[in-house]
Amino acid sequence: MDEARDESGFTLIEVVICVALIVAACAAGISVLPALVRQSQSGVMRDAATGLARSAIERVRAATAYYPASGVTANHAYALNAASSYAAAVRVHRGWCDASQTTTVVAMNVALAYDVTADTLTATVTYPRTACDPSATAQVVVSAPLSPSALVPGSAITTAIGDPSQQ
Amino acid sequence: MRACDGEPDGGFTLIEVMIATGIFVFAAVTGFETLRQLGGAVTLLQQRAASAAALNTALAQLRADAASSVAVWTPASTCGTAVSMMKRTAGGTSFTTYLVQNGALMRASASGPMNPCDGTLALDAVLPGVSSSSVTAIAASALPAHVDPVSGTADGAIFRGGIPSVAVSSHAQDYDGTMIATGNGIVELIIDADPAEATVDLVAGNRPNGYTDVLTYTCGDRCEANQLFPEIASLDVDACTADAPDLPDSSTYYVASATAVSATGRIVTSAYAVHLRYGFTFSGASPAVTAYRVGPAVDWPAAANLSDPYPVDYTNNAVHAAGAAALAAVFGPPANLAGETAVCTGLDGESLFHG
16 A cells, blocks of 8 residues: 555645634634624614613603693693703723723713604714724614603693683 | 655654744644634623623613503612502502612512512512612703713703693502602613613603593503502592692693683683592501592582683793682682591492492
8 A cells, every 4th residue: 555645745835824724714703803892882882872862752751741732732842942962971881992991981962853743752862883983973863752642631721721812 | 754766755854843833833822812812702792792682671671661650759768779660550550669689670569569678579680780770760840950970961951941840649658658659750760780881761651641630540551541449449438538739730620610712713611610639548458548539519609610720831831720729719618528528438449439
């Protein structure tokens, strides 16, 4: 069995090329990591932004709960301005930008718009996709009607709150 | 191994072996470090995803419980952050309490109000890893000046001034005997947990309709209106009172007694009659329950209608019912108060409220 067998094996250059390929594959795996981390952060940022929007809407719902949808206006313009915005923030953990950090405060902007005709509030939250790069932003938009069935007023109050000039 | 044909030996030289060994060692160390980083990153991402999912689930559960409740409040607690909710469904009245204990958000349900410090509560873990928490009751009138708890900036510019805080009795007592009030207040719960600190504003979703009848909860799909508290249906009344209290923003004690046609052709209420509020307490109820219903003040002169029971405050965009003092000035004390008080004793809840 020794006459036809090629016993030269791999040359050094072949082995080096093979190792280089393996190293390159590992490097490619590493390069994917930041993208995965960004994706993970983006999901948490989006959830936090959605939470800010929902809280804003809940506050408005509470404030408008006992403003009757009168026969004159049929909306909650008694309690609400047409639009506003404010700077909000969320606090995230686990060293998002720096391994030594335990907490990072991420600034977000909340814009509220009240549609009088539809009696609907829209909260638009602009948030950074990652905690460490505020330049790349995205938006979450949450809309909700403000007149649940529980707020239908009685007839007596409907006539009482209307603008007297309209009666 | 040497070849048989006399060719030179093809083996590696020492330097070649050393170089190859060095390369292999370098590759092995690099590969190991890469795999270690990959493993750590995957573990971190998995933990972060699981934590985010758990936090979202907990917040969704809090919001869902609040949305189906008729009252959300902060019970007196010396055992950490606590939020309680009361629900009324076709199946009766039930209570839910969230509390933070031992670094976790816990949830307990019971048929009666719960003391957060009660060690016998059946607690279900909702969210582990809560490093800190706080709860604040915010009146609706304070919303224009509300401040974002993290950024520290005011976030109430959407609100116009003069929002009234409306407190409506839920006709149920908390574990410590205080009357549970509902209305348009907010309970703001802040939970600091991995991966983020979350602020959730909780509002009772099934609000009693303060304009029509405080005994009638006008509900969504999870609440059947006009259901008697089942816990008092079979109990006897052991005391009752009657009064005409000042209940802001409620038409319970005022009913339209006459209408007229305005100059623009609208039908408007021109006069109102006043009803009495009857309060009943029941023997054997634990915790004690006081239920109310409203009846006409028949002994008041029929002609003594109140022309404007809801003075409108256009400056503040608010409506407040005329108070007890205004009623007394017009009507004087109701003549049938003593009689109504005497006859109610001995009745039971079923006949009183479902008659």
